[in-house]
Amino acid sequence: MADKNLPTDGRFTRLFDHFKREWQIYAMLLPTIVWFIVFLYKPMYGLQIAFKDYSIFRGVAGSPWIGIEHFQTLFGNDQFLRAVSNTIKISALNLLFGFPAPIILALMFNEILHATYKRTAQTIVYLPHFISSVIIAGIVITAFSPTLGIVNIILGWFGLDSIYFLTQPQWFRPIFVGTGIWQEAGFGSIVFLAAIAGVNPSLYESAVVDGANRWQMMWKITIPSILPTILIMLIIRIGNVMEVSFELVILLYQPATYETADVVNTWIYRQGLQSGQYDLAAAGGLFNAVVAFVLVMTANTLSRRFSRTSLW
Amino acid sequence: MQNWNLYARGDKIFAIVVSILIGMFTVATLYPFIYIAAVSFSSGFAAQAGKVVLTPVDATLEAYGYIIKDPQFWISYRNTFIYTIGGTIMSLLFIIPGAYALSRRQLKGRRFFNLFIAFTMWFNAGLIPFFLNMRDLNLLDSMFGIILAFAVNAFNIILLRNFFEAIPQSFEEAARMDGANDFQVLWKVFVPLSKPAIATITLFCIVSRWNGFFWAMVLLQSEEKIPLKVFLRHTISNLSDDDEFAIVQTAAGFSAETVTAAIIVCSIIPVLIVYPFIQKYFEKGILLGGVKE
Numbered sequence: 001m002a003d004k005n006l007p008t009d010g011r012f013t014r015l016f017d018h019f020k021r022e023w024q025i026y027a028m029l030l031p032t033i034v035w036f037i038v039f040l041y042k043p044m045y046g047l048q049i050a051f052k053d054y055s056i057f058r059g060v061a062g063s064p065w066i067g068i069e070h071f072q073t074l075f076g077n078d079q080f081l082r083a084v085s086n087t088i089k090i091s092a093l094n095l096l097f098g099f100p101a102p103i104i105l106a107l108m109f110n111e112i113l114h115a116t117y118k119r120t121a122q123t124i125v126y127l128p129h130f131i132s133s134v135i136i137a138g139i140v141i142t143a144f145s146p147t148l149g150i151v152n153i154i155l156g157w158f159g160l161d162s163i164y165f166l167t168q169p170q171w172f173r174p175i176f177v178g179t180g181i182w183q184e185a186g187f188g189s190i191v192f193l194a195a196i197a198g199v200n201p202s203l204y205e206s207a208v209v210d211g212a213n214r215w216q217m218m219w220k221i222t223i224p225s226i227l228p229t230i231l232i233m234l235i236i237r238i239g240n241v242m243e244v245s246f247e248l249v250i251l252l253y254q255p256a257t258y259e260t261a262d263v264v265n266t267w268i269y270r271q272g273l274q275s276g277q278y279d280l281a282a283a284g285g286l287f288n289a290v291v292a293f294v295l296v297m298t299a300n301t302l303s304r305r306f307s308r309t310s311l312w
Numbered sequence: 313m314q315n316w317n318l319y320a321r322g323d324k325i326f327a328i329v330v331s332i333l334i335g336m337f338t339v340a341t342l343y344p345f346i347y348i349a350a351v352s353f354s355s356g357f358a359a360q361a362g363k364v365v366l367t368p369v370d371a372t373l374e375a376y377g378y379i380i381k382d383p384q385f386w387i388s389y390r391n392t393f394i395y396t397i398g399g400t401i402m403s404l405l406f407i408i409p410g411a412y413a414l415s416r417r418q419l420k421g422r423r424f425f426n427l428f429i430a431f432t433m434w435f436n437a438g439l440i441p442f443f444l445n446m447r448d449l450n451l452l453d454s455m456f457g458i459i460l461a462f463a464v465n466a467f468n469i470i471l472l473r474n475f476f477e478a479i480p481q482s483f484e485e486a487a488r489m490d491g492a493n494d495f496q497v498l499w500k501v502f503v504p505l506s507k508p509a510i511a512t513i514t515l516f517c518i519v520s521r522w523n524g525f526f527w528a529m530v531l532l533q534s535e536e537k538i539p540l541k542v543f544l545r546h547t548i549s550n551l552s553d554d555d556e557f558a559i560v561q562t563a564a565g566f567s568a569e570t571v572t573a574a575i576i577v578c579s580i581i582p583v584l585i586v587y588p589f590i591q592k593y594f595e596k597g598i599l600l601g602g603v604k605e
Contacts, residue, residue: 130587278440
C-alpha cells in the first residue's frame with residue numbers, strides 16, 4: 001500500500017502538538033547546538049585538509065585531494081617523530097612524579113589535626129592553579145635566570161657555577177614537570193581529600209581498638225579505601241597522555257631546547273600557524289586527535305569496570 | 313577519631329613530621345610569589361647583580377612607574393576585564409538555557425543531543441582547522457570573536473544539566489500550576505535552586521577568561537585588542553633583547569626583569585583579591601564535576 005510509507009495523520013498531529021507545546025525548550029537548545037556546529041563541528045569538517053593540497057584561495061572544499069601524502073611526509077619527518085616521542089616522555093614523567101604528588105599531599109593533609117593550620121596551608125597550595133601559564137612562565141624564567149635567578153643565587157652559595165637552565169635541553173623536562181607539580185599538586189589533592197572524607201569512620205575506630213597507629217591506619221585503611229578514586233584518576237591521566245599543556249611549553253621552550261621540549265601541539269603551532277603549512281600541520285593534529293580519542297575511549301571503558309558509573 | 317591527647321608517642325612524632333612537610337610545601341608554593349614581588353620592588357642594578365632573595369633590595373617603584381606610563385598596559389588591562397566579563401556573560405547565556413533544555417525528559421532526540429555535545433570532549437579537530445574556521449568566519453582580530461568562540465564547552469553544560477536533572481519535579485509543578493512557561497520555570501525555579509552550580513560555572517568561566525592567552529595571542533593582531541597576558545608575553549620576549557631599552561634602563565632604576573615582575577604582580581593582585589571569596593565554590597565545583605552523567 002502506498003500510504004504505508006507516509007506517516008499517519010495521528011503521528012503528524014502528535015508531533016505537531018508536541019512542538020507547539022514544547023517549542024520553548026527547542027528554542028533554548030538551538031543557540032547551543034548552532035554554537036557547537038559552527039565552532040566545533042565545522043572545524044571537524046575542515047580536518048579533510050589533512051588529505052588535501054590545501055590552498056587559502058581554493059578553500060577547504062575546493063582544494064584537490066592528495067590522499068595520505070601528508071601522513072607519509074609526517075612519518076618521515078624527524079621533527080614530528082621527535083615531537084611525538086617528547087610528548088610521550090613528558091607525559092610519562094608527569095605520570096611518574098606528577099600523579100602521586102596530590103595523593104601524598106592529601107594523605108598528609110589528612111594527618112594534620114590543627115584545623116586552622118590545615119585550612120591556611122590548603123588555601124595557599126590551591127592558589128597556583130588559578131594563575132595563568134604566562135605568569136607561571138614569567139616566574140620560572142625569572143627564577144631560573146642566569147644572572148638574577150634565585151636558583152642560581154642558591155647554587156652560588158654552594159660555590160657552584162651558574163647555569164643558564166632554560167637553554168639547556170637536559171634541564172627542560174625536570175623544570176617543566178616540576179613546575180606542573182608546583183602548580184597543580186595542591187589543587188589536585190581536593191579530589192583525594194573528598195575520597196578520604198568519605199571513608200567509613202568505624203574502620204578507624206576498630207583499628208584504634210586493635211591498637212593500630214596512624215601510619216598503619218593510613219596504609220591499611222585510608223589508601224585501600226581511596227584506591228578506586230586513585231584508579232579512576234590514573235585512567236583519566238592515561239587517557240590524556242597526548243595533552244601536554246603546550247601553552248606552557250610555548251612559553252618556556254626555545255630553539256636551543258626543542259630537542260627535548262617540542263611536543264606535538266607546539267610542532268603543529270609552528271608548522272601551521274607560524275609557517276603556514278596548514279595541511280601538513282592539520283594532518284599532525286588529526287593523528288594526535290585520533291590517538292587521544294582511542295586513549296580516552298579505552299580509559300572510559302576501563303573505568304566502567306572499576307566504578308559502576310562511567311566517566312561520562 | 314583524631315584526638316591529640318589519645319595519640320601514642322609515635323603518632324605524635326608522625327603528625328609533627330607531616331605538619332613540617334606540609335609547612336615546607338606551603339612555603340615552597342608561596343615563595344616564588346614573594347620572590348617576584350621582591351624583584352619588582354628592587355632596583356634594576358640590585359636585581360641584575362643577583363642580590364634579591366626574599367625582600368626588595370634598594371627598594372624603588374621605578375618598575376611600576378615605567379609600566380603605568382605605558383598606555384598599552386592600561387589598554388590591555390581594560391581588555392582583560394572586557395574579555396572576562398563579556399565572555400562570562402556570553403557563556404551563561406548559552407549554558408543555562410542549553411543545560412535546561414537537555415535536562416528535559418520531553419525533549420525529542422535528547423540522547424542524540426547529549427552525545428552530540430559530549431563527543432566534543434573526546435574528539436577535537438585541533439588548532440589548525442579551528443584557526444582556519446575562525447578566519448573563514450571573519451573572526452580574526454575580533455574582540456567579539458574571542459568572546460563568542462570560547463563561550464561554551466561540553467563539560468560546563470553537562471555539569472549544569474546534571475544539577476538540573478537532580479531538582480525534584482515537585483518544585484516545578486507548583487510553578488506550572490500557576491501557568492508558568494519553560495522560560496519562567498527556568499528563571500524562577502531552576503536558576504534560584506541551582507545557585508551553587510551556576511556560581512561554580514561562573515567561576516570556571518571567569519578563571520579561564522582571566523587567564524586566557526594562547527588564542528588571544530594567535531587570533532588578535534591589533535595592540536588595542538590584546539589582553540594583559542599577551543601584553544606580558546610581549547614584554548617578556550621583547551624587553552630582554554631590545555637594545556634601546558637596555559640603554560634607558562641603565563639610566564633608570566629598573567630592568568627588563570623588574571618590569572616583568574611588576575606586570576606579574578599587577579596581574580595577580582585581582583586574583584588574590586577575589587580568591588578568598590571563590591574558594592568555597594571551587595572545592596564544591598570540582599566535586600560536582602566528578603559526578604558526571
